[in-house]
Amino acid sequence: MRHIPLAIILFAGAGLSGCGGDDPAARGEAIVIANCSACHATGASGDSPRAGAPPFRELAQHYPLVYLEEALAEGIMTGHNEMPQFVFDPDEIADVIAYLASIQVGTPAPAAP
Numbered sequence: 001m002r003h004i005p006l007a008i009i010l011f012a013g014a015g016l017s018g019c020g021g022d023d024p025a026a027r028g029e030a031i032v033i034a035n036c037s038a039c040h041a042t043g044a045s046g047d048s049p050r051a052g053a054p055p056f057r058e059l060a061q062h063y064p065l066v067y068l069e070e071a072l073a074e075g076i077m078t079g080h081n082e083m084p085q086f087v088f089d090p091d092e093i094a095d096v097i098a099y100l101a102s103i104q105v106g107t108p109a110p111a112a113p
């Protein structure tokens, strides 16, 4: 028989979109811990392991977090020569932004006009 086991295909597809749970910020936290925490402070407190790497909780003081969406999608990051190129898909980027938004401290920078 050459019937494709459709149920298995559907199940695999559902597994892809459902991985990591329902909470975008929790998924984003896992992404930045895995990829960024070697150099950046990724949490609500603590110093960055790499001198000069800004703690993530302070990023919004410098520019609106949405500006990072484009940078993450295109793999460009100003002054990031030492950093490996990361390629994130749009879902992952949304998760990372959601997580970053949840930990910001201080006064957010205004959006450019």
Ligand code: HEC
Pocket: 032, 035, 036, 037, 038, 039, 040, 050, 051, 052, 053, 054, 059, 062, 068, 077, 078, 079, 080, 082, 083, 084, 086
């Ligand atoms: C190998 C070390 C390293 C890793 C890993 C790393 N960074 Fe960085 N990052 C730096 C350093 C160093 C700077 C400061 C560069 C500078 O200002 O010249 C920086 C700066 C930044 C900035 C500020 C850029 C700006 O122009 O203000 C952002 C945003 C950033 N990193 C995001 C990330 C994200 C997101 C990850 C994980 C996906 C990550 N970094 C992983 C070293 C790293």
